[in-house]
Amino acid sequence: MRRPAPEHFDAFISYSQALSGELATQLQRWLERFATPWYRPRTQRIFRDYTNLSSTHDLTGAIYDALAISRFLVILASPAAAQSKWVNNEVTWWRENRPAEQVIVVLTAGELRWDDEANDWHWDETTPLPPAARGMFTSQPLWTDLSSIGDARELDRSNPVLLNSVAQIAARLRNTELDQLVGEHIRLRRRTRNTIRAVVATLTILLLATLAATWVAVDQRDSAVEAARIAVSRQLLAESSSLQLLQPGLARQLMAAAYRMAPNDQTYGALLQSPAMPGMLQRDEDVSAVAYTADGRTLAVADGDSISLIDTTDDATVSVLAGFGLGVSDIGFDRSGRRLVGTGRDGTIRVWDLADRENPRLVGSTSVDGSIDQLALNADGTRLATVERGQTWRLWDVSDAAPPTVLATLRGPGTTGSPVIALTDDGALLATTDEETGILLYSLASPRSPKLAATLTGHTGVVETLDFSPGGAVLASGGADDTVRLWGTSNPGKPRPLPALVGHAGKVGVVAFNRDGSRLASADWTGSARIWDTSDPVRPPLVAELAGHREFVNDAAFSPDSRVLATASSDDTVRLWYAQRPGASMPRAEVSAGASHVFALDPRAPRLLAGSALRMWNIAGSTVPEPTRPLVPTRPGPDAAAWSPDGRLLASDADAEGVRFWDTENADDVRPAGRLPISSGTVDALVFSPRDRTLAVAGADAGVFLSDVTDPRRPGPPRTVPVQQPVAGGDLAISGDGNRLAVTTPEGFELWNIADWRERTPSRVAAVTDVGRVDAVAFAPGTTRLATAGEDGQIRIWDHGSDTWRQVNSISGHRGAVSALTYLPDGRTLASGGEDQTVRLWRTPPDGDPASVATFSGHATSVWGLAAAADGSILVSADQNGYAFVWQLDPETLLSDLCRHSGPSITADQWRVYVGEADFRPPCV
Incomplete structure (x- = not known):
């Protein structure tokens, strides 16, 4: 018996079969069953063409009939969907017959970016929506991001990303709180x-x-x-x-x-x-303020009547600073992180020297009548501004290890309430507020005689918070009108208004810039926070919305490396948010080496070599490591580098000079160690044998050859590997036993037997020419497996046993070409990187199908390089912009960080x- 036609659908799923068919199927099932007992009928009816239409339907008419009885339209947005005439027709019908407020967008591929000023998508950068969606929306619709889900293996209902998206959509369909x-x-x-x-x-x-x-x-x-x-x-x-x-x-x-x-x-x-x-730090009372030291090792947290200094490596309380009878109102560090100032609601000001953070030394204190509600400290810690109840602000000299002294006092026209205040890093400009006139800018060229430079108006309510960007070029203000406003203050006498930032659902009580001014955090009285990209303050897009606090957010502070945003709330917690690339994966550390294809990881120590100047970074400590002096200070520099298995010898190409060697046994004293001349051409790839100091060299013109560099000052004569044609910028790999060499070619790749290369010319084992361009090759340690990948996006696994040569498996998941491969030391875990800007981990068991383990996102350009530490604890990925990300793989370290x-x-x-x-x-x- 046919099921009777439904009276309505709660949602209509519009999608491209080419890309999102399986996702649409699973999304339909989960939306219909979400938060519903297994023994009860589904609570939602979701239309999807293959489920709800029979083969005898008039497809066009049936689609429009289904749209007519649907309450919501769910668009699975992707570049394929944007090109689909069906999706475009469905959106066109909805636009003409239904409100845009009842559209939900699910991003499955591509990029979405909303333009708050134009109240529409940034169409120059938005690729997954069809033409009919242009101008359709007057406010940003509900949309969720499932683009990180690579293939059907990740469509598991316990997948956290999928669960969050389904919950958000279901809550909207049912008009229920999430x-x-x-x-x-x-x-x-x-x-x-x-x-x-x-x-x-x-x-x-x-x-x-x-x-x-x-x-x-x-x-x-x-x-x-x-x-x-x-x-x-x-x-x-x-x-x-x-x-x-x-x-x-x-x-x-x-x-x-x-x-x-x-x-x-x-x-x-x-x-x-x-x-x-x-992350979260639980406190016993309302948290009024937070601040980081310059090195990021200490987070100061003000709650109740004391300030706690917390070690950011283990959350341990290092010391507690007391002395505020009615509670701490605000805190601030100078740029060095050695000086901490705290103010109290009992009118006290205290200054500590934190040269020894376990034994802080009080170097100055004073008090005023009444409550001090806020402070602002300049970068060198010599000027302090405070605001008091009763419309009073003061400027203090705190340069000496003595009680602070007043330089100037100003009083506003009011007698109640409190203004807010901000000070530029150089202490030359102060911003404060007046309920009647708005924001006042004062020149502090003469600290004892502040001069009013300008008045800023624009907020339609009381201004609740102020902060200057580093350098003082931009002032941010937050108000009771639920907006954030930016002002150009490079010329204090003629400040210029910049676009308002909208979207908060309550009055904005916190604004805070990061160390370089490229990010701005704002928080409102509903407990939510936002991060804006202010690298271009004329068009600052929203980067992330952060919700979770149950009470007001009282303060916010970026860590010095801008990776973490700490928010302090009246719900007795400090929340720690990943702020560098919200929504992306968080690497343990990152290095910016400049656009270059030079990249090598020391297998025995946490040293990364990157960049054409051959700089080294110790990646064991800081999240943003500092480089050593360059080994090659002149440009153009090398295009390839490789470390020997014992980490004591580094090889790099040296243009016409061939290959240059460096003695790296002493990390603090790296010295030249010899040179391997080549007859002609340039070097594109270098790799050492895992077993000895056999070095393989490849270049489009130089060809492929092997050399024994046991003594790098007298390298052995090169032995040519007669590869048909090595590809420019190609890849090389040597098997774990040192007996096989894989070389990429324009048509595929070749495999060579190099077991006795010192005695005779290597012999070719296989030449694969039917898989298109191959860009990356990697041998699995301890096995006879070889992985290859290239322009078609497929990863192929081959078995290169002594008597056989065959493909045993393939892996799909990347969108676009795969340009980097490496195996972890276990020989079972394969890492891949590609044009889709992701790094993926795959489990490749000897028997059975490969399985996706994780996808790391965050790179802004194609990933071209990968390297794993010898113990498998870290993986490093490099992209076309010259960024290298260090990913933590050790589970015990991850568990420790998680806790x-x-x-x-x-x-x-x-x-x-x-x-x-x-x-x-x-x-x-």
Whole structure:
């Protein structure tokens, strides 16, 4: 019997079959079943053409009929969808017949960027929407980002990205609060899980009773227990994802518990993404202010009547500064990080020297009548501005280790309330507010006689907060009119208004620039924060929206490297957000080496070599390492470099001079160690054998040859490998046993036997010419496997055993060409990088299909280089812009970092709620 036609659909999914067919199928299922008990009918009806139309339908008419009875249109946006006439027609129909407010956009590929000023998409940069969407929206629609999901293997309902997106869409369709709906979903999943556990337990008991005397029973029992552990771990991952905003500390602990319970590819993949999760510091009282020292090692947190100095490496409290009877109102560091100033609501000002942060030294203090509500400190810590209740602000001299002295005092016309204040880094310009006139700019050329330079008007309500960018060229203000405004203040006498930043749902009480002025954080009284890209203050796009605080946000501060934004709230917490590239993966460290294809990782020590000047970075400590002096100070520099397996010899090309060697045994004293001449041409690729100091050299004109560089001052004579034609900028790889050489060619790649290359010319094992251009080759250590990849985006796995040569598997997932490959030392994990600006990890077992483990995003251009440490603890990726990202792969280090910002330990009651009756084992203790 045919199912009767529905009276309505809650949503119509518009998509491109070429790219998003499987995603549309899964999205339809999950939206219909989200937060619904398994035994009840679906609560939502979602239209998708292949599900809801029979083969006899008039397709065009049926599509429009379905649109006519649908409440929402869900567009799966991608470049393919933008080119689809069906998607364009469906959007056209909706635009003509339905409100744009009932459109939801799901990004599956490409880039979306909203223009707040034009109230439309940035069409020069927006690629996944069809032409009919131009001018359709007057405000930014609800949209979610699923572009990080690479293939069908990642379409798992426990995938945190997918779960978040489904929850947001479902909440909109049902007109329900997101938190309430997610809570109901978790409750139902927990109930289902408990039911499954009871069934599994019952079946296990019956099985044991029936087969108690056999090993089969034991094996099946173990399998059942393991299956239950995996099921619980998946549920914990899902719940961790749903709790990231409201309870980030608990979310981090649930993820740690999931991995410890079942350390498999799924939980490991989630763990690899955990550095980007929000962190939390739980405090006992309202947090009024936060500030970082210049080196980023210390975070000062003001709550209650004291200031705590917290070590950012382990969240340990280093020292506590007291002395504020009615509570701390504000704090600030000078640029060196040695001087800290705190103000109190009891009118006190205290100045500490933090040369020894474990034993801070109070060097000055004073007080005024009444409450001091805010301070501003110039960069060198010699000038301090404060504001008091009753419309009074003062300028202080705090240059000496003595009580601060007043330089100037000004009073506004009001008698209640408090102005806000900001000071430029050089202390030459001060901004303050007046309820009647707006923002006042004062020149402090003569500190004892401030001169009014200009008055700024534009806010339609009271101005709540001010901050100058470093250098003082831009002033940001936040107001009770829910807006952020920017002002050009390079010429203080003639400031110019810049575009207003809109989108906050409450009055803006916090604005804060990062160290170089390229980012601005703003926060409102609803508890949400935003990050704006102010590198071009004339057109500052929104970078991220951060929601999670339950009360007002009182203060915000960027870490010196701009990677973390700390927000302080009246909900007794400090939240820590990944701010450099919100929404992307968070590398452990990053290096900017300039556009160059020189890139090598020391296998024995945490040293990275990059850039045409051959600079080295120690990547073990700072998140933004500092380089050493260049080995090649002149340009143009080398185009290729490689380290020997023992890390003691570095090879780099030297143009017409051939290959140059460097003695790197002493990291602090790298010296030239010899040269290998070449007859002609340039060098494009270098690689050492994993077994000895055999060096392979390749160049489009120089050809391919091998040399023994055991003594780099007297390298052995080169032995030519008669490759048909090495590709310019190609790749080389030598197998783990040193017996095979793989070389990329314009048509594919060639494999050569080099086991006895010193005695005779290498012989060709295979030449593959039917896979298109190959850009990357990598051997799996300890195996006979070779991975290749290139312009078609496919990764192919080959077996190069002594008597056979065959392709054994292929991997899809990247969008566009794959230009970099490397195996981790385990020989089972393959890393790939490509034009889609992602780095992907794959598990490639000897038997069975490859599986996706994780996708790292964040690069802004194509990834062309990859290298793994000899112990497999880190992976480094390099892109066309000259950025190198260091990714942490060691699970114990990741767990330690995950627990570092996880707040109070999970309680036994919480454990029972989320984990069940398993033994109580807090994962972060």
